[in-house]
Amino acid sequence: MASSLLRKRTRRNNLWFLHPRTLTQHLLPSSPESQSQSQKFPLFQNPPNSIQNHDFSDSAFSKFLLKSSKHVASSTANVSGRRFDSQRRRFFGSQTAAEPSTSDGLTVERIVANGWTILDESENDWKSHAAAVAQSIHLIKKRMKWKKLLVLLDMLTMELNKPDLWNDPVHAGKVSREHGSLMGKMKGVNAFERELLEHIDMIKLAREENDAELESESLKALLQMRRISKEKELEAMLSGENDPCSCYIEVQAGAGGTESMDWASMVMEMYKLWGQHRHYKITVVDEMPGEIAGIKRATIKVDGEYAYGYAKAEVGVHRLVRISPFDSNKRRHTSFAAVAVIPILGEGYTHVQINESDLRIERFRSGGAGGQHANTTDSAVRIVHIPTGITATCQNERSQHQNKASAMAVLQSRLDQREMARQVQMNAQHTQSLTDITWGNQIRSYVLHPYRMVKDLRTNYEVSDTDSVLEGDLDGFIMSYLSASLDKDEDDR
């Protein structure tokens, strides 16, 4: 469906490009309230050839065109220049800033304010569909922090227009990249918004013209939009700057010996499986096993789009209550595992500069004379960043060189994260590293005894099928947390 919408839009734009004036006329606002089409365009009688030459038969839009072209006799129709200009702006002008509206002045905000009843999808009611889509757009904008984005866009545009911008090419490149990506993000939403309003226009037109076919096609299109908008709502939850990044997930066992180390490895396993469900590539970077079972701590790399955006919802302490298999007296134990998530900033982000001389690189777990004496497949490396004391270890690559490179990458991300936290001093707890996370910061509890329940302490979202959660079915928790944290403050739009 997305692609067919796209096709439709492309065609429309193409057409407009080929016959600018003609199309502009067709798209002119249908008369508000009482005025009828024929009154407005009394001269139009024959369809212009140029339009007939194109095959639009399968799109609602072409119907609309052919339909209205009954009235459009000549491409030299006398249209008021002011109107033409306003249409022009709708296509070419600052699409992000101007609020799009239907021919009779209906905007997304007004639709939302109208409070039209939203019925079930199966009820074929255009107002209901339109209201649902409008509400999604409203939510999407809120999640994207639309007002802030508008301000940011203005600032970037001003920056871009400075004549001396390119004196500093690095800065200029950054500004223009940011501007481009912001425009891209906002345009997508605006296009979706316009699409909604155009369909509404068409439905109104179809009703005036008594064209049942056009009406049902437009209705279908609205329904499709309604479905797509649900996906878009989800996507909009991940509009943070670093959300698209891959990430590292780190798990550390709390106090409590083997039982809590076992819990830490269960948590890690849960994330590995979650990553697999999401088709991310999972690599174990570093793992410190417990003496008897489980892990003391471990780091995995989660490669794929939006890995960080989702995983950041997991930062904090996870609590387990169960009868410990390691307790011969079969008593109930409570144990904790801390989870940290570090974004891996790709190219185009600013990284902390690391001086080679600030590093100490050590072979991990070495012993004996080494060199020709030893044949080992173990070439684990630890890198210490001396000024900050931050370390990174990797042991799962097959060569020392690669272990070193992986550990360097972890170190870079740790230092980047530290810098981010320092700069932005965000309330955001998900910039916390493992050492920052206090054991009091519990986010979720997993109770396996005496009843079974996983409950998020932040959102109260809960699931009684504990096995499915431990097998990585975490999306419910993640989504409810992300939406709760994004949708709470009203005026943050």
Place this chain on the structure above:
Amino acid sequence: MKLSLTYAFGVSNFTVFVKPPLFRNLHHSVCLSLKPTPPPPAAAAPLKHRMPLFLRPPTYTAPMSELHKWHEWAKSLASSVGTTFEDLDNGPDSSLLCRELKWLVEDVVEDQTLPSLTQSEKCERNVGVRVSLEELYKLWKERIEDRRPFQYIVGCEHWRDLVLCVQDGVLIPRPETERIVDLVGDVVLDNEELREGLWVDLGTGSGAIAIGVGMMLKSWGRVIATDLSPLALSVAAFNVQRYDLQDVVELRQGSWFEPLKDLEGKVAGIISNPPYIPSENISGLQAEVRRHEPRIALDGGVHGMDDLLHLCKGAASVLKSGGFFAFETNGEKQCKHLVEYMETAAGDSFCNLNIVPDFAGIQRFVTGFRK
């Protein structure tokens, strides 16, 4: 003197014919040591080359459940080792062996996106594998029972960002040695003459250092790699070809400086990881090394310094003025000895002598420049 090799790719065995130049007796002429003379290399005999597992076509299939069974067996075998080998001779413990097992699976199973073997007990789906199940049992048994090095089992060693083919009879490159390439990288960085010069890797083995340096100098310099062992050279040739460095790395056979007589005073850099283990220590080495790796690649004579000292002497005449060298050693004692030797006995030929530690903190390399 250039070695000419013929081989075919894409088959699991290929043959290398070495047209022997003048290496007969050469070893004796240069070895001043009391160390046992290695068996004379089988000159013109065709050398059997084993194709590493990961390069073999997946011509076998096995049901997941059978692979699972093998995997469980292999795991329990690995677990049964505990720390026995470690306590015995600093060999691998169970956790290391389990990781090797994981890598073996990586090299052998065609489709890496499969659900993990540990969870496929009842899965009857067939998967493509590069060796038969029978062979898999045999290989893992060799790993545990014979202590055959993992790298010989899979036929390759991951070294720096390279995957080098290795086989019995050729030393498995060590992680420490990766550093030599970095040392070269450091000196060529701001020295055009070195960067564009001729480099020599003496005793190249699998070709590791030569290829590492060759990849780095590709567009500027050239590398000549030598070894006494025809088998090592045939493996090195295979690796050079795999990294498409035939125009950068030239292979020559012979003992140390013998094949370089045409290059006196012309060489920009010498790098070498010669045998440096004192003869008496050989019998106490870790089983993987002692039983399986070639003695000719390890035994450095009574103090382990025979070849290193020989290299120092030769370096003075082969290197051009301003030329660089880096040698790997057995540790602090050898490093110090070597530096002392170069400062005194080797005349006044070298400057900026330096000892560089490896990542375990052991003083491992001696570097310096020809005056």
